[in-house]
Amino acid sequence: MPCRLVALSFDANDPLLLARFWAGVLGWELVDDPDDGIALLPSDDTGFRLRFLPTDEPKTGQNRMHLDLTSASLEDQQQTVASALRLGARHTDVGQRPEERHVVLADPEGNEFCVIEPGNHFLADCGFVGALACDGSQGVGYFWRDALGWPLVWDQDQETAIRSPHGGPKITWGGPPLMPKTGKNRLHLDLAPPDDGDQHAEVDRLVSLGATRNDIGQGDVGWVVMADPDGNEFCVLTPR
Numbered sequence: 001m002p003c004r005l006v007a008l009s010f011d012a013n014d015p016l017l018l019a020r021f022w023a024g025v026l027g028w029e030l031v032d033d034p035d036d037g038i039a040l041l042p043s044d045d046t047g048f049r050l051r052f053l054p055t056d057e058p059k060t061g062q063n064r065m066h067l068d069l070t071s072a073s074l075e076d077q078q079q080t081v082a083s084a085l086r087l088g089a090r091h092t093d094v095g096q097r098p099e100e101r102h103v104v105l106a107d108p109e110g111n112e113f114c115v116i117e118p119g120n121h122f123l124a125d126c127g128f129v130g131a132l133a134c135d136g137s138q139g140v141g142y143f144w145r146d147a148l149g150w151p152l153v154w155d156q157d158q159e160t161a162i163r164s165p166h167g168g169p170k171i172t173w174g175g176p177p178l179m180p181k182t183g184k185n186r187l188h189l190d191l192a193p194p195d196d197g198d199q200h201a202e203v204d205r206l207v208s209l210g211a212t213r214n215d216i217g218q219g220d221v222g223w224v225v226m227a228d229p230d231g232n233e234f235c236v237l238t239p240r
Helices: 015-026 074-087 138-148 199-209
Strands: 004-012 029-033 037-041 049-054 065-069 103-106 112-115 129-134 152-156 159-163 170-173 187-192 224-227 233-236
Touching: 004 015, 015 029, 015 037, 015 049, 015 074, 029 049, 074 103, 074 112, 138 152, 138 159, 138 170, 138 199, 152 170, 199 224, 199 233
Parallel strands: 004 049, 065 112, 129 170, 187 233
Antiparallel strands: 004 187, 029 037, 037 049, 065 129, 103 112, 152 159, 159 170, 224 233
């Protein structure tokens, strides 16, 4: 059996502030995280939690992944944007074109996210958290398909997307050219071995798929830090 996606983790200078922001935007429950952080538990079919982990490092450059939030109507989109701005978001420019109808915002620590326009066919059957949109190659989409055991729902023009068989958000990769990577990513995925699975065996399986072990100065910890074929960090947690 493949591993499970358990969390999208944010490095945060103020984890509590950032967690409260996203709790307000998403309407999710804020709880203590067992791995020295703060977490939000989904109230929908998202299938993974958000974690906020302390760091002293400032954000530099545009993130390689961001959340896409969906809208049922133009009024709904405007309300989501207005609510996010009240909670501490700001408008930001990532090179979007004037004719594009999605709204690009940044959370209080500068992490980009999009509020997608109504009528978006690609996310039509998704919930409020429509996608985790990533900068990445076609090959890394195939890697994550095999790592998580999620089927491809898009594979065209070097763009790929996967989705859990149980529903929830899509994870998408936009194809080349890739943004340059400068230091550790601000956001990363946390995986858990299959139920009653062996962490070391899962790490070996991921290496066989193209991942590498990675040293980010984590020291002696229970989780294993790895990087996917595009160099994006992720963690394999200890079974619980």
